Amino acid sequence: MAKRLFSDAVAAGRAVVSSRGRGRGRPDRWRRGGVLAALAALTALLLVAPGVVPNTPGRLGSLLEAFLPWLGLAVVPLLTLALLRRSALALVAVALPVTAWAYAFGGLLLPAADPGPRDLVVVQHNVSDVNEDPAGTARALAAGGADLIALEELVPEALPAYAKGLADAYPFHEVRGTVGIWSRHPLTGTRAVDIRPESVPEPWSRGLRTVARTPHGEVAVYVAHLPSFRLGAGGLGTARRDESARLLGGALDAEATGPVIVLGDLNSTVDDRGIAPLTSRLNVPERGFAFSFPASFPLARIDQVMAREATVGRIRTLPATGSDHLPVTARVTLD
Template sequence: MSQATREQVRARRATPRRGAVIAILLITAALTVIVLLGGIPGLIGTGIAVVLPWLGFALVPLVVAALLIRPRTAWITAVPLVAWTMALWGFLPVPWQGDPSAGDHGLLIATQNVEAGSGTGAASARTLADGGAGILAFTELDADSGSAIADELADSYPHAYRVGTVGVWSRYPILDEEALDLGLGWKRALRVEVDAPGGAVSVYVVHAASLRPGAQSARDGMLSALGERIRDDKSARVIALGDFNAVSTDPALSPIAGALGEVRFGGIGPSFTWPASFPVVRIDHVFQRGYPSASGRTASAGGSDHLAVVAALGG
């Protein structure tokens, strides 16, 4: 075989590899840009935040392909991987974290969107109360579910406050209570001060406005107003929990996440909360400040389309 022929053969073999390398570089650049755009407030940031956890499934084959095709330049694929990890750092589970337990001088709390019309509010309340929570917060209450929960918890949770579609039931005395509309025009959130173990704690329960394409200003406005209220709250201990209709990395949650830390979950899964039958996003959260330790998990309760969130706050 002549030298020219050998060079032609090598060129034909190299062409597909060069094409694959170029494709990997383009995909790497695209994924990096997508992750970075997730910090933009509004529709773009919200949309990317929803799919961001799932982008991890695209990063794994990308890294493997790069290692197989061009090992020397495979490090480039680490760029979107690092960006993805940093964007999701506060959301990623902590594998070594155990199951939430109140422990000594701790506080166990639980929250769930009970789904209006599901007719299973009492079942949700019973299940979560049996788990030992000291404070229970429910959202998307209608007249029937609110009454059913009140009847179910009347003896074991004598302290309660309900406003519109949200309510809180406590084993511990409620010292102060306030209804909040957060700019929505009607009450869909509340604040109570609870005389909990270890000292008084300010508890915010919120059911954020629904998120619909092209109409998210009501939700964003509520979350911004809640963040402002929390920043102005001088309490040593503060908890905000409920259905925020926003995933952990949504820029709309920044006003709250900037004042409080989201309770991290244990295990190796992402602990999504909706829909309960096949969870793909986490829109139900617990945020807190003032507790040195915090751990959370999801729980099935009643027949709602949301899983409940249970959190232990200690210290």
């Protein structure tokens, strides 16, 4: 796809060079807009092959991938300028990023598959350690009727409110450090998963693994909260997050139970190469954008549902709670 877009851009450039004006003293509309056409081709290339942008210096590649779907908005100024320039070349070239965006993300807009007999409904939510209404958040999550609810940033003073608010619908729950899971089905074999980067001092516990005994068989469930990244003068700081993703990927390699579901605030989109240790091992949602952060104006989905030996269908957001993240929910179909 990327090679085809590049070929189209080259062909467009040749058209600029070889075309001839149709009116005396007036530039041909096929000779105008060469720069706009090149920008349109570049936008298309980045949409389908963001890996061409290196991650050094400053993790520029990861920064682009974090907001990749929004790159499609570049079509608006490109189209506007092409119309103002009355450039047929630029107008035709604008079709390239439109086609590229449809290729990369159009599938997420398709209808979801019908529910199946081996489906589990899951909810993932970073509830925020400064959430002023944990009881209300618990009630809102319980009302969704999911099979599994994964929570992060569980601080000790708020934990009783979550336990009480979810107890009736979710009789089984486990908490390790600041992450936890509530389930309608029995949980066994629960343990902490060490995803602490070497540079992070102890105590630091943000991963757990458990096995849910569902009506469809045993499912290994991982709940994880990867380190956050910071955008500073040196670029995007993702080293700790990426290291934590590698540690979690290693734990998944050692997992012997069949189907696996990973829920968590991964502080990354699925397009970001920094969490390739996870996306290379797991299936990601097939439908939906579900931008979850920040809750006040969601720009990216950093709250994720992934699976192995299972398919993640449409992912969507739930109404806002007292957190700075939106909850996300998805239907997972076991293979």
